[in-house]
Amino acid sequence: MAKLVATGPNADQIEFWNGEGGEKFVRYQNALDLMLKPFGDEAMRRADVKAGEAVLDIGCGCGDTSIDLAMAVGVTGEVVGVDISEPMLARAEYMAGQTELTNVFFELADVEAGPLHRDSFDLAFSRFGVMFFRNPVTAFSNVHAALRKGGRLSFACWQALPRNQWVSIQLQAVLPLVPPPPMGPEDPGPFSFADRERLRGILSQAGFTDIAIEPFDTEVALGGMLVLDDAVDFSLEIGPATALLKGASDDVRAQARDAVRAALQTHQTKRGVMLAAGAWIVTATKG
């Protein structure tokens, strides 16, 4: 696989997903797949995937959804997963190699950087792989160009932080101990599409029509079915609280751990630490 150099408007994301971010997503792959599965399943259900279709999986990461999509389209269809992260794509190749599938392929590419397989796909899909573009209109215009006429778009992205207790609860616990993040609400990151009207405008500018943005609210077991202390470790390893604690002293880290543990404790159940999570399921077409 050719290397992707960390340059251009997404240089910081390329660096993150090929460094610490990608390494952690690979390490916690099972936990993350368990947590994210209901959202991906809902986006697939709304996509109405059919046998024989060609599907683009945007920001496919470790390949869980690419594999599910490849099963759904069958031997007469095919799936191409694209991502900027070499370690995650290596994991995706490995996971696909553990199956009998011959119709799933992975490509290292920045979706925003240029056209991808023009007029080739019936469906462009993503599970939380589309919120990290510096110029989302450019990226979605490339996705639009990759679809055949009448092709569909279906993806899951996060609603606003307050609707996502599985992240906000740790941030609230940690914020009294560290300076707040310097990020703006529309900067590339998990919550950059929280504003539904902004998202609709981006998709419309990129050429999509029949845009529907529906809430999908549920509860997730933090990191899968983890006991409290493992859920605390998971919280401090992955997600926005981790970034806030970067460079913090051992003393602050210990205080943060206690605060996160206390916050999560009240949500501990026999099924794990259960917290609210809210996504948008977005569908649109290339008219």
Ligand SMILES: C[S@@+](CC[C@H](N)C(=O)[O-])C[C@H]1O[C@@H](n2cnc3c(N)ncnc32)[C@H](O)[C@@H]1O
């Ligand atoms: C939160 S992860 C989701 C991964 C996977 N879809 C899943 O559900 O497990 C976001 C993914 O988007 C990828 N990504 C971010 N910016 C991208 C870009 N400009 N082009 C392609 N992939 C990108 C990251 O490398 C990462 O794999």
